[in-house]
Amino acid sequence: MSEWHQRDHVSMTEEKLVRAVHILADIVETNSPAFRPLYHDLRQQLTDLRLQQQAEAAAKARAAQDSSKVA
Numbered sequence: 001m002s003e004w005h006q007r008d009h010v011s012m013t014e015e016k017l018v019r020a021v022h023i024l025a026d027i028v029e030t031n032s033p034a035f036r037p038l039y040h041d042l043r044q045q046l047t048d049l050r051l052q053q054q055a056e057a058a059a060k061a062r063a064a065q066d067s068s069k070v071a
Contacts, residue, residue: 014053017046 024039 012045012049014046014049017042017049021046 021039021042024035024042028035028039
């Protein structure tokens with residue numbers, strides 16, 4: 001486990017989070033509820049990432065709309 005914490009952290013993508021959530025869900029269901037807090041944390045990260053992506057898309061759409069009004 002100590003090796004995991006020493007790894008370089010790469011940017012998290014939605015695909016990676018979804019994959020991790022599904023893997024942890026399987027572990028929680030089959031092995032132990034001890035993994036449940038990690039599972040819930042990962043699901044929250046996925047939710048946060050999706051909200052951030054939606055906010056960025058909305059900001060881009062507003063900027064595009066505003067620039068078309070000015071032109």
